[in-house]
Amino acid sequence: MTIKTNLKDSLKTAMKSRDQVRVETIRGLLSAMQYEEIQKGLEDLPDEATTSILRTEIKKRREEQEFAEKASRQEILESLAKQIEVIESFLPSQLTAQALEKILADLKTTNPALNMGGAMKLLKDTYSGQYDGKVASEIAKRILG
Structure with a gap:
């Protein structure tokens, strides 16, 4: 539906x-x-x-x-x-901050040269609409430096 x-x-x-x-x-x-x-x-x-x-x-x-x-x-x-x-109540469930941290950490380990723009693009392509962009951006800055 x-x-x-x-x-x-x-x-x-x-x-x-x-x-x-x-x-x-x-x-x-x-x-x-x-x-x-x-x-x-x-x-x-x-x-x-x-x-x-x-x-x-x-x-x-x-x-x-x-x-x-x-x-x-x-x-x-x-x-x-x-x-x-x-x-x-009508939105699909969101990824938690912990789940985003794990995803971004996994991305960094599989691709050490990954920059923030690349990480955010991969997130958007894979998990579009399932996370808060502001939270993801803050976590990406922290993890990717």
């Missing part, structure tokens, strides 16, 4: 249970996906593109959280936290 199909099924369930935050969040996600489909001229986005959209939506909400925190708007912070939780 694709992520989009999963979102549509969850939307129906959320509407039946009258979970307004979940309904609004999922509708926003489906709208963002439809916009991308129209922009790219596709009928259905592949799951990689859908995952990218979900991550972008999470990033937007985290930025909004920072602004709400500066403005001391607790009700907005709570709403955004719920929205992030809803979006994260």
Whole structure:
């Protein structure tokens, strides 16, 4: 089952249970996906593109959280936290920092001349969408020097 199909099924369930935050969040996600489909001229986005959209939506909400925190708007912070939780429930599981460390250490032992750019490219090619790029970058800097 694709992520989009999963979102549509969850939307129906959320509407039946009258979970307004979940309904609004999922509708926003489906709208963002439809916009991308129209922009790219596709009928259905592949799951990689859908995952990218979900991550972008999470990033937007985290930025909004920072602004709400500066403005001391607790009700907005709570709403955004719920929205992030809803979006994260549709993302595939992420590699942990320990798993990334092991992968990067293995890459370094198999290829001692590997630089950071090469390591990040190999990570992206092999584990696309399964890790947080910022965390991977920090670990790569530490391991690869």
